[in-house]
Amino acid sequence: MKSATRHTMLLMGLVGLWASAFAAGHDPAKGGKFASMDSDGDGQVSAAEHVAGAKKMFTDMDSDMDGQVSAAEMDAARHDKAGAKPAMSSADKIKKLDTDGDGRLSASEHAAGSDKMFKAGDSNGDGQLTSAEMQAVHDREMAQK
Numbered sequence: 001m002k003s004a005t006r007h008t009m010l011l012m013g014l015v016g017l018w019a020s021a022f023a024a025g026h027d028p029a030k031g032g033k034f035a036s037m038d039s040d041g042d043g044q045v046s047a048a049e050h051v052a053g054a055k056k057m058f059t060d061m062d063s064d065m066d067g068q069v070s071a072a073e074m075d076a077a078r079h080d081k082a083g084a085k086p087a088m089s090s091a092d093k094i095k096k097l098d099t100d101g102d103g104r105l106s107a108s109e110h111a112a113g114s115d116k117m118f119k120a121g122d123s124n125g126d127g128q129l130t131s132a133e134m135q136a137v138h139d140r141e142m143a144q145k
Contacts, residue, residue: 034131041116044128047118054114058107068104069094087142096141117141 037045045053061069061077067093076088094105097113121137122131129137 007066011119023050034134040050044130046128050114050118051111055107058110060107062107068106069110070104073106087139093142 002029033053034045036056037049039049039052058069061073063073063076071090071094074093078090094103097109099109099112100106117137118129119135120141123133123136
């Protein structure tokens with residue numbers, strides 16, 4: 001029953017995300033991570049939108065739905081359409097956020113890392129991320145090992 005409930009919640013979340021993206025005129029498959037997080041289509045990602053996007057990202061990566069993301073799950077979830085080698089391996093990304101040192105990423109570790117990146121990226125302190133701010137903080141964090 002627990003698995004059925006998780007699947008139902010996941011499906012409802014995905015339907016809601018796609019519906020809001022469609023209503024806002026965004027196609028996350030074409031617009032990337034920023035467009036999929038900008039659910040109201042205002043060209044900025046609020047803290048609440050960022051939290052929702054991070055939760056969705058974690059759920060998408062957690063393929064076995066055990067509440068943990070391994071490097072293998074993260075690798076499988078990556079969609080690098082350009083075919084370029086990622087700046088940082090999945091294992092290194094996990095090491096940056098893995099506070100308990102178990103080699104896997106929990107939802108709370110992922111949320112804390114996402115919150116840290118949001119705050120670091122909000123360069124003007126307005127509580128919103130522009131596409132440029134999000135890209136800059138992502139590039140900066142992924143360059144650090």
